Amino acid sequence: MSGDTYHHGNLRRAIIEAAVGAIAESGPAAWSLRELARRAGVSHAAPAHHFGDRAGVLTAVAAEGYTLFANALEAAGDDLHEVGLAYIRFAVDHRPYFEVIFRPELYRPDDPEVAAARARADRVLTEGVRGAAPDRPNDDRTAPIAAWSIVHGFAHLWLSGALPARLGDDPVAAARPVIRHLFDR
Amino acid sequence: MSGDTYHHGNLRRAIIEAAVGAIAESGPAAWSLRELARRAGVSHAAPAHHFGDRAGVLTAVAAEGYTLFANALEAAGDDLHEVGLAYIRFAVDHRPYFEVIFRPELYRPDDPEVAAARARADRVLTEGVRGAAPDRPNDDRTAPIAAWSIVHGFAHLWLSGALPARLGDDPVAAARPVIRHLFDR
DNA sequence: GTATCGAACTTGTCAATGGCAAGATAGGAT
DNA sequence: ATCCTATCTTGCCATTGACAAGTTCGATAC
Numbered sequence: 001m002s003g004d005t006y007h008h009g010n011l012r013r014a015i016i017e018a019a020v021g022a023i024a025e026s027g028p029a030a031w032s033l034r035e036l037a038r039r040a041g042v043s044h045a046a047p048a049h050h051f052g053d054r055a056g057v058l059t060a061v062a063a064e065g066y067t068l069f070a071n072a073l074e075a076a077g078d079d080l081h082e083v084g085l086a087y088i089r090f091a092v093d094h095r096p097y098f099e100v101i102f103r104p105e106l107y108r109p110d111d112p113e114v115a116a117a118r119a120r121a122d123r124v125l126t127e128g129v130r131g132a133a134p135d136r137p138n139d140d141r142t143a144p145i146a147a148w149s150i151v152h153g154f155a156h157l158w159l160s161g162a163l164p165a166r167l168g169d170d171p172v173a174a175a176r177p178v179i180r181h182l183f184d185r
Numbered sequence: 186m187s188g189d190t191y192h193h194g195n196l197r198r199a200i201i202e203a204a205v206g207a208i209a210e211s212g213p214a215a216w217s218l219r220e221l222a223r224r225a226g227v228s229h230a231a232p233a234h235h236f237g238d239r240a241g242v243l244t245a246v247a248a249e250g251y252t253l254f255a256n257a258l259e260a261a262g263d264d265l266h267e268v269g270l271a272y273i274r275f276a277v278d279h280r281p282y283f284e285v286i287f288r289p290e291l292y293r294p295d296d297p298e299v300a301a302a303r304a305r306a307d308r309v310l311t312e313g314v315r316g317a318a319p320d321r322p323n324d325d326r327t328a329p330i331a332a333w334s335i336v337h338g339f340a341h342l343w344l345s346g347a348l349p350a351r352l353g354d355d356p357v358a359a360a361r362p363v364i365r366h367l368f369d370r
Numbered sequence: 371g372t373a374t375c376g377a378a379c380t381t382g383t384c385a386a387t388g389g390c391a392a393g394a395t396a397g398g399a400t
Numbered sequence: 401a402t403c404c405t406a407t408c409t410t411g412c413c414a415t416t417g418a419c420a421a422g423t424t425c426g427a428t429a430c
Contacts, residue, residue, distance in 0.1 A: 008378080008379080011378080011379080026290065027288075027290050027291075029214040030290075032415080032416060032417080033416080033417065033418090034415080034416065034417085035416095042379070042380085043379065043380045043381075044380090044381090044416090044417095045379080045380065045381080045382095045418085045419085046378080046379055046380075048417085048418070048419085049377090049378065049379065050378090052418095053417070053418070054417075102341070102342075102345045102347060103212075103345065104345060104346060105211065105212050105215075122349075126349055141351075142362045142363045142365075142366065143366060145339070145348065145349075145352070145363050146335060146363045146364070146366035146367065148338070148342065149334075149335045149336075149338035149339040149342060149363060149364075150331060150334045150335040150338055150367070151334075151338065152338035152341060152342055153333065153334035153335055153336065153337035153338025153339070153340075153341065154330070154334040154338070155338075156287070156337065156338065156341050157287075157333065157334060157337055160287045160288065160289060161289060161294075162287060163330065164307075164311055164330075166326075167330070177327045178327045178330050178331045178334060179331070179334075181327065181328060181331035181367060182331065182335070182366060182367055193407080193408080196407080196408080217386080217387060217388080218387080218388065218389090219386080219387065219388085220387095227408070227409085228408065228409045228410075229387090229388095229409090229410095230389085230390085230408080230409065230410080230411095231407085231408055231409075233388085233389070233390085234406085234407065234408065235407090237389095238388075238389070239388075239389095
């Protein structure tokens, strides 16, 4: 064991998990550092030691979120539909992470860990989807953007509750016929 | 004149404009009621009289935002491309409003004025785009959702700075070839 | 085994904030 | 001239983010 069992055990991890939980409950803004400290059972200033300030906590959440996101996208394989559905599945299953990573004003986007994980995700989204529009010239680089846009838009609209209720309660199933409009012809 | 020129003149309006300005500068969360009061040159508790609390201010912003949004969409006519481009144009030109209305956890979505304006916008987005997929059955109601998703996704990604810089600095021009993937065949 | 070191955490403090209560002001109705 | 009511102010309190200074305790050296 390295420094795993200190005063608290693993406070850094506990704070991140408390933050993710709080964000899941009421969004990326409706929590306080002191609340995270209370959830972790430590003093009100303990989080500052590990993260500095609020943005520090959110930077850690963004770094972890982008890593999980990149993993999920890479694991989806080469099929564009599958990547798109994985995108939406991640947004729904890991909502707090998804909500944070696309709001860079909340954290420090220049953080090395964040930037690296984001680059991984970007690669899948802007390059990894060759064959997006098989009947179009391969150098049409707007096709990946179109695919990214439609799945991102669906996911974000779904999470915000803007979509009509008739779509049911399974976002991935609901998204399938929607994103099919883009590529299956 | 009704109650237009009271102590302040039109504090309600001034507070809303101050809020929109503050949101434009640093997002829907990075401002305080007291800052709005200072901007309007009134005491720290004046906003509470008109709006109750923070959510009250944001509810007023959402109501005004949804109204402007519905106006913009309705004014775009029947052509689907034009509606889509108007959507993106609104998101960019009225960013603070756009950022608020799709974050219902920030305000009171049940507010009558908000609900009415939102219904107007929803009508254009989920019904008003007949002919979306001319070669598909008219009862395919996922087509409007696809159109909504792609323009919403593009707009949101653009605003969050997630899209590659090579797309240039004119979001409407950049969006044109992207959303063309969906309908022009 | 004990002295030292440094990271992990606590305690104390301050200005700023949201929200509430009570008071002051002034325009409009009678 | 008087009352009435919406508008706005003053005063207050619990909470918060951030910082400074102090304390605990595991690890390392000898």
